[in-house]
Every structure is written in C-alpha cells, then in structure tokens.
Amino acid sequence: LCLAEYLDWRRYFDDWITVSDVAREAAHRAGDRSGEAMAWNNLGLSLREAGRMEEAVEAQTRARDLYQATGDSLGEVMAWNNLGLALEQIGRVEEAVEAHIRARDLHQTTGDRRREAMAWNNLGIALQKVGRVEEAVEAHIRARDLHQATGDRHREAMAWNNLGIALELAGRVEEAITSYDKAAQLHQEAANWYRAGETLGNLARAHEAAHRPADARAAWLQAADSYTQAGATEEAAAAQADANATDTAPPPPTLT
Template sequence: MQLEARLQEGITAHRSGNLEAALAAYKDVLTDNPDHPDGLHFLGLLHFDAGKPENAIILIRKSLEQNPKNAAACNNLGNILKLSDRSDEALEAYVRAVEIEPRHQEAWKNISVMLEGATNNDDLLPILREIVRLDPDNANAWHNFGLSLMLAGHREEAADALERCLEFGAEAWSDPVWHARVLCALGRQERAVEHLEAVVAADPDNKVARYQLAAVRGDELDQAPEDYVREHFDGFSDSFDDVLKNLDYRAPELVAGEVVKLAALRAAPFRDIVDLGCGTGLCGPLIRRYCDKLTGIDLSPGMLRKAAALNVYDFLVEGELVGFLTSDLPTHFDLAVCVDTLCYLGNLQPFMEALCSALAPGGILIASVEHLDDPSGPDYRVDPTGRYAHTPAYLRRSAEAAGLDYTKEKTVVLRRELGKDVHGLIFELRKPDSDDR
C-alpha cells in the first residue's frame, strides 16, 4: 500500500508539472521493486516529457513485459513511436491496445489517423475482422475495418462496412460527414446523400454537413461558404499537422521549393511575402529566411493560433482572401504563396483580380491546386470531398483576364489520401512591371 501511495504521489506531481518530485517518487517505487510495471510506465512518460523519447520507449516496453495487458501503456507507447517517426511500430502498439481493450477510444482514433496515410495494412485487416465479429456493436472497429478494407482494395466489402458505421448514428462520430465522403469515393453516392440529408434535417445549423451535401449532390457552387471553411478548419486545427503528416502531404515543400529557386535569382530577399490561407503555418518556416516581412492570412482562428506559436510571421490576419487583398493594405506584396487554399474556390476570377491589385509591379504568386485533367469538361469541379479541382487552361485564362501573366506550371502529387495519389499543379503568375505594358 505504501508503494502504491508513493506511485500516486509521483503521478500527481507529474500531472501538475513538477517533474523533479515525480522523478523522485518513481525512483522510490522502482528502488523497492525494479520490475514495477506502472513505475516503469510512468517513468517512461516522464523521460518523454524531458525530451528523451528513446529512454521512454525502452522503459514502457519493459513495463509491458511485466504487464502485457496494459492497453493505456500500449497507446502511450504508440504515441511516442509515432512522434519518433516509427509509424509501423506505432500502429502495432495501437492495435495491441485495442486487442486488449476493444473500446479504447484514444487508440482507435490513433489507428484511424494512421490508416488514412497507410499503403499497407495486411497484418491489421484480419485483426479488425475478428474484432467486429466478436464485438459487432463497436463503432470504431467498424470504421477502421472499412478503411482497412478500402486500403486493401476490397471496395464493395469496405462500402458495406462503412454503411454499417452510419447505423450507429451521426452522434457516434466527431465528424459525421466523413463516411459520406468516402462512400461517394466507393460508388455509394445515394447512401451518402441519404445520410447527409438526415444529418442536416436533425441539425439545420450544421454548416459543414450542408455544404458537404451540396458537394455530394453535385450542386453548382462557385466556392465553399466562408462559414463552412472556418468551422471545418477550426474543428480540425488541433490534429491538422498530424493528419497531413500521415498523408505524406508535400504541397508546402513543393511551393517553398519554387520560392527558393526565385530567391536564388535575387540579390536581396523579398521585401513583403504574404501566405494566403496560411493555416497552421506549414509553409511559413520554409520561406521565412527569404523575406524581410511575412504576413499570413486565414479564415480560421484555430489555425492562426497554431501559426502564431511558430513565431515566424510578422503579421497574422483573420479574414477572407478576396476581402483582404482588396482592403486598404499598407503595402503591395512582391511575392504571394497560396498552398491548397484555392481548392475551396471554384470561380477564381474575383481572386485573380484582387491578387493583381495587391501585388507590386513584378510581383509573383506561387500556388497549388488540385488538377482537373478533363480538357473537354468544365473549368472547375467540386468533388465529394468538398474541394475544387481546376483545369490548367482555366488557371491561365482567369489569370490573363485579370491582367496577370501565367508563367509556369508543373504537375505534382500533393498527398496520398485513402490509398490513392492526389494529383495537383504548382503554378506561377506574375504581375507585369509598369514598363512591360
């Protein structure tokens, strides 16, 4: 009893941030019993908090040797392995957690995030199949089983599993529209529409569901509504960076790579760069050294809080792109970057005209968009994901109509999502110098 009381003192000190007191308590426990599983587990977490992840992994693995049935320790081990870029081992740890405790919510969430960027889940699929057989009312298991089936190429069985998820009701999911988007990708559009109509009927103020319903039905929309974008990304801001990392998201690096090429041709840094739709600031640290001043703008206050924590932006503005670019700006930008923000705009003409007014003569935009490779079809199209794709011809035409020169484009893979490459374009525009006209 004294040993357990001393352990609890350590845990209490640890949670309050008193790492020195926590360390002393954990050492007392392990001096008395070097194989104490909880002492090893919490000492491992303390080592991680102190910036020693390798020590943490060793200690938590030793803890699990003593108590292999500790689902929380497996989940914590997975978190540390994931942050140490050991994704395969992390996934194994999370799966072990749900094998031990089939309703371990945090482990299921972690599995979901990792599966969205996975390409191979051969070992996971039979485990999930057995879990849903033994626990058919486990909503998280069905969700991950469907995702795992889809990654394995079993599209019909995956769609059946994800339809099963809808039977648990929208209240079972933090994102009640995700399954509808994936069902569309699997050819079950009617069921997706039916589900989204039910969500909207139950919650008419759900802006995300209303827009998603319009996108899945293929309604003619010129852009995603501002309130949808703000609400969607505010809810996504805490997990945004981790999710994109698992999707092998490359757009910020691709755009920044073009900035580096331009900077190499200049004798001095860019005076003013604006990051249009800066989000959590993924592009900011990659381009900061190439400018005197860096401004970021985004609709989502949650995203801007994450960007502010990076301490790389001189100014951060909450607002809508076109409104910002046409406002009474204190400067004209000699470079603008726009990373996967135009995928929430269909009609780009207002943006192009606003951009032209905000760029200095000779100013440049480097941007990424999703590639609509259909020369005989529409200029842009909203997909069931809620994102727009654009044709290269439309990008050129709308830029030139606004008085901008369309100077460069290249096809790229922006990320990998649900087992497939998402193709895009990195393009460059230039505002002519006054003596070019």
C-alpha cells in the same frame, strides 16, 4: 488519473494535459512510480490528441520504461500500444508497426482479450499506412471480433470504421459502406456524437465513390447533425457544405 476517459470523450485536451501533468508531478514527489507511469501514459495520450506528437512519443517512452522498471507488464504493453500510435503520427510508421506487434504479442501472452483487440486495431491502422492493405483488413476483422466477444461496443464501433477504410483501400467499396453504417449506428447508440460524425463522413465519401450522390448527401446531413450535437460547429459546417456539393472529390476517410 480517473478524469482521463471523461476528458478524452469530451475532447477537453488542454485540461487533460494539465491534469495529467499535475498527476505526474504529484506521483513523482510521492515516490509512486506506478502512478507516475500511469500519469506519463495519460500525458502522452493527451499530447497526441492535441497534436504535440514529438512530446507524445517522449511521454509514452517514459511511461513504457517506468512500467518495465516496476514489473507492470499490463502497463508496459499499454504503453507500447500508445507509443506506436504516436510514432505513426510523426511518420515513423515501420517502428509503429513493430510497437503494435509487440503490444499484440504481449496481450496474447497475458490473455487480455480486450486490450489485444485494441492492439489489433492499432496494428491495422499502421499496416494501412505502409500499404499492407489486405493485412490491415484482417487485423481490423480480428479487432472487431474480439471487441464483440468482450462486449466493448465503443471500440467495436471504431474497429468497424477502420475496417471500412481498409476495405475501401482494397477496392471493396460495398463492404466498406456496410462497415461504416454499422460503426455509425454503434456510435449513435452510445451518444458519442463526434465519432458518429466522423464515421458518417466516411460513409458519405464511400457513397460518393460508389456514385450515389443522394445517399452521400443524406450521410453528410446526418454527419452535420451529429457534429452539432457534439458541439463541433466547424465540423458541422464543413459537413453541411459537403452535403451541398456531393459531386466534388471527397477528402480521405478518418481513422479512429
């Protein structure tokens, strides 16, 4: 179970699935329902990252039900959060919004500000997908502020990135550029190079939308460098190609 965060950051998703499944089976055989719930949760996360969304929904539902059965309210709300993320990925976005609201409300009840911030961020993503953009902006601002207050720089960076996307959707491109720039700085400080590459790509697209090709090219080159440091050679090559063609229509930004 303790390997989950490392395998996530290093993007070893197949290993993460294998390790989580072994943990789930071991906990089940030992009659450790709490450990089994945690393993189901990690399995759901790893399946989602690997693109196996239907299986991820099933795993997160199993985790939620086990957490409920064992009276683990903290685990339950975490599973609600992750279930919402998986539901988004298979197009069940209205259900995802409700799941994230449930998670947010439970975190507020327990006073867990760090996880409440995560729920606000995830809720903002779901609200973006159903077209409730102004609500999404407010949700990401709440997430950012709570992550700042709790000192979680990694997730603060993710909230800045997603706030930038919501601001772009609201037509507030200059504010979006500021948000992306802040997110990229935080990811670089943490040496989270893959996330830095994603955010710098978003920054480049925002500069393109603002008709600043020189700034866009500079951001694409930084993105290529970040991806290279992350060992993501395909993404690095794509960013380098975009740096050489900044006048083409940019793809949509990347949520984190």
